[in-house]
Amino acid sequence: MKGLRLLSYLMLAGIASLVACGKSSKTTAPKPTPPPACETNHTATVTFENRSTTNTTYDVVLDGIHVATIGPGEHTSETVTAVVQHTFTFMITNSNNVACTPATTSFVQCSIQLYYCTH
Numbered sequence: 001m002k003g004l005r006l007l008s009y010l011m012l013a014g015i016a017s018l019v020a021c022g023k024s025s026k027t028t029a030p031k032p033t034p035p036p037a038c039e040t041n042h043t044a045t046v047t048f049e050n051r052s053t054t055n056t057t058y059d060v061v062l063d064g065i066h067v068a069t070i071g072p073g074e075h076t077s078e079t080v081t082a083v084v085q086h087t088f089t090f091m092i093t094n095s096n097n098v099a100c101t102p103a104t105t106s107f108v109q110c111s112i113q114l115y116y117c118t119h
Helices: 002-020 037-041
Strands: 042-049 058-062 067-068 077-080 086-093 096-106 111-118
Touching: 037 042, 042 058, 042 067, 042 086, 058 077, 067 077, 096 111
Parallel strands: 042 111
Antiparallel strands: 042 077, 058 067, 058 086, 086 096
């Protein structure tokens, strides 16, 4: 009888240890998705496109700095600080001639804007 009782205790202890070793019922919350870089860095994207009807190559000048030279049908994209004013100009390459009227504007954070010249 003592042997049977001992065996019963051992079986109960074994079952209890198996239950205790099971997976925890706690669930961990998924990691939040990080914000996009434009949100973190307060930027926007502006694309400049050459739609020349006279086969002219343009220099893109952004805030007084030459950022690209684009041939007919080409484009270039720049990342700019959002919500501050920027001035850009399309210049005829290898000259001091403005191809299209300069523009000054500000960009909404995370926006993507397209500007083109058709000189």
